[in-house]
Amino acid sequence: MKVISVFNNKGGVGKTTLTYHLAHALAESGKKILMIDADPQCNLTIYSLDQDTVHDIWEAEDEFIDQGFESTKAKVGSIRFSVLNSRTRSLHYLLKPTEEGTGELEYLPPPRQITNNLDIIPGRLTLHLYEEKIASRWTDAYRGEPLAIRTITKIRSLAEQYSKEYNYDYVIVDTSPSLGSLNKVIISTVDGFFVPASPDLFSLYGIRNIGKALTSWKDEFEIIYKLISLEKRHNFPERFVTFLGYTIYNAKKYSGYNNKWDLAHAHLNYAHQIPATIRANIAPDLREHLSDELLSSPIGATLVMHSHNTFPSMAQHYHNPMWKVPGLPNIEPEHLNTLRGASQRYLETKDSYIAFGQDLLSRIDLLGK
Known part of the structure; x- marks a missing residue:
């Protein structure tokens, strides 16, 4: 099992759209996938689940979040808690x-199944409260304080626990798109990450920011690792x-320019x-x-490089990957004409994302070598 993340310090690059479709493509390729929404804005959750489902999940646990976990657990009683959990x-x-x-949960609540081979642990808007605890306990981690170590490694631990129980690949x-405490512990403890980038100045600066943050985070984690006991490592x-x-x-395609990526000259300059x-x-x-060749080449080359126009918004509206939208039975009347003229292009996105996913997996495979 490998834990990966799609990360960029710059927002608006289509990160969640890419994450969602990558997960579906890998699932359709036979891999068993778990998505964890660790973005306090919950965009992946909104993409994956309808509003009523999200409301039901959140409402049932509101008191545990707002009033305190242990006190609410005692208040509702063991039977109701077991049902909730x-x-x-x-x-x-x-x-x-x-x-x-x-204390920890005795057993893990099940993830939400999205489709065959694909599950999700939904996000929640209150996740910033956990980030505050990461920040306040960070210095205690240098002393090997058990709760601090548990706090900064818990998301990784959950990924491993769920993978062991549900056999995720x-x-x-x-x-x-933040360089705060929450992402520091997430990105530092996943196995690998890649950056979706727009061909513009802002993505270049985003990469610079990520590089500086990684250097700092690595130094901090190495110091903690050296200071703590072997049993805590x-x-x-x-x-x-x-x-x-x-x-x-999500780059705008300009056919007619004489370059292999079909980008405008200014965008091509930034891409290079x-x-x-x-x-x-x-x-x-x-x-x-x-x-050097892999580092210079974008993952998937041009497979998912260019904008899909309104396709992602339709995918989010129907909580399905783009290639499944034309075949859905519940298409709303106002969308029928739009889909009728573009259904083939919707369907073609499947092969692109599956090939993109295979290219990414070939890089992940290198981690074990």
Whole structure:
């Protein structure tokens, strides 16, 4: 099992759209996938589940989040708690005992099945409260304080626990475009991440910011690891996160320009600067498994490079990947004409994302070598 993340310090690059469709493509390729929505904005949850389902999940656990986990557990009684815990719960609910410093859950609530081979642990808007605990307990981790170690490794631990119980091949953690405490512990403890980038100045600066943050985070984690006892080190992954590469995503296509990526000249110029920006800012030891050719080439080449226009919004509206939308039985009348003229292009996205996923997996396979 590998835990991966799609991460960029710059928002608006289609990160959640890519994460959602990548997960579906891998699932349709026969891999068993768990998505964890660790973005406090819950975009992956909104993409995956209808509003009524999200409301039901959140409402049932509101008191545990707002009034306190252990006190509410005692108040509702063991039977009601067992019923609640036998249904899908949000990531924040799973983290709440750690946030409060109480005992762990005796058994894990089931993830929500999206489709065959694909499940999700939904997000929750209150996840920022857990981030505050990460920040306040960070210095205690240097002293090996058990609750602090548990706090900074808990999301990784949950990924491993769920994988052991449900036999996932890959866990994909969705994150916010932030370099705060929550993403520090997520990105530092996943096995690998890649960057979706727009061909513009802002993505170049985003990569620079990520590189600086990774250097700082790695130093901090290495110090903690050296200071804590051997018995506590098992909470951490065997190595710090590895950079898997980048992909150019959601770029506007300009056919007629004489270049292999069909980008406008200004965009092509920025796209060509991405590998050099990576080399200059992401430490060599985090990308040592990537050859110069792999580092210079976007994951999937042009497979998912260009904008899908309104396709992603339709996918989100119907809570299905783009290639499944034309065949859905519940298409609303106002969307019929739009789909009728573009159904083939919707269907073609499937092969692109599956091939993209296979290219990504070939890079993940290098982590074990």
